[in-house]
Amino acid sequence: MDVNGASVVVTGGASGLGAATAARLAKQGAHVVIVDLPQSKGAEVAEQIGGTFAPADVTDPAAVDAALDRAEAAAPLRALVHCAGRGATVRVVEKDGSPGSLETYEEIVRINLFGTFNVLRLAAARMAKNEVVDEERGVCVLTASVAAYEGQIGQIPYASAKAGVAGMTIVAARDLASKKIRVATIAPGVFDTPILSRFSQEIRDALGRSVPHPNRLGHVDEYAMLAQHIIENKMLNGEVIRLDGALRMSAR
Numbered sequence: 001m002d003v004n005g006a007s008v009v010v011t012g013g014a015s016g017l018g019a020a021t022a023a024r025l026a027k028q029g030a031h032v033v034i035v036d037l038p039q040s041k042g043a044e045v046a047e048q049i050g051g052t053f054a055p056a057d058v059t060d061p062a063a064v065d066a067a068l069d070r071a072e073a074a075a076p077l078r079a080l081v082h083c084a085g086r087g088a089t090v091r092v093v094e095k096d097g098s099p100g101s102l103e104t105y106e107e108i109v110r111i112n113l114f115g116t117f118n119v120l121r122l123a124a125a126r127m128a129k130n131e132v133v134d135e136e137r138g139v140c141v142l143t144a145s146v147a148a149y150e151g152q153i154g155q156i157p158y159a160s161a162k163a164g165v166a167g168m169t170i171v172a173a174r175d176l177a178s179k180k181i182r183v184a185t186i187a188p189g190v191f192d193t194p195i196l197s198r199f200s201q202e203i204r205d206a207l208g209r210s211v212p213h214p215n216r217l218g219h220v221d222e223y224a225m226l227a228q229h230i231i232e233n234k235m236l237n238g239e240v241i242r243l244d245g246a247l248r249m250s251a252r
Contacts, residue, residue: 078139080124080127100156116164
């Protein structure tokens, strides 16, 4: 898929993986619509790349639809990169003996899994109306995590949600094949993003050292490079790609 002259929606585009992806795709000639929370730096980032900011919670169908309206007003919507999400610490049984918070579990799964499906279904419905260009109508890139496979203690809501994203990938790709829309997922390892900001520098450094090679945290543009390649390579479909420097997460 050539995004030059097309609209691309990037959720979570105000920072981290999403911001790097938005900037990279804008340089390829795409009109990028950044979807992020109203209180985010989405407007600032959109102005820097010549794109559009559409404030929305990814679990809100009406707000996401409004964002997609803005994308289609600029150009045909040809690509989605869904990066929005967040984590929280929950144990099955907390250290004080109390059961883990069901409310927090539901919240994190709703944002990371329900939000992914909500954006995917609404964007794909728009793409299905596009004219076929060079064999396809659109591409959807989702974001899972290595936590989908090796979630650490305390990551149970996040790991559950990201495992769901990994699991929906091949199903969505098969479902949308008749519409000529591809779906693939990136499962990042430990990247230098705001989601790690709640950890001390000592913990962040230790996470970087846990990566076999390269022996560091991932750079956000390395994610953006892969997202761009998935969009451009028509044979990448239905796959979950680990982007983790050969990392396999320990229990803690």
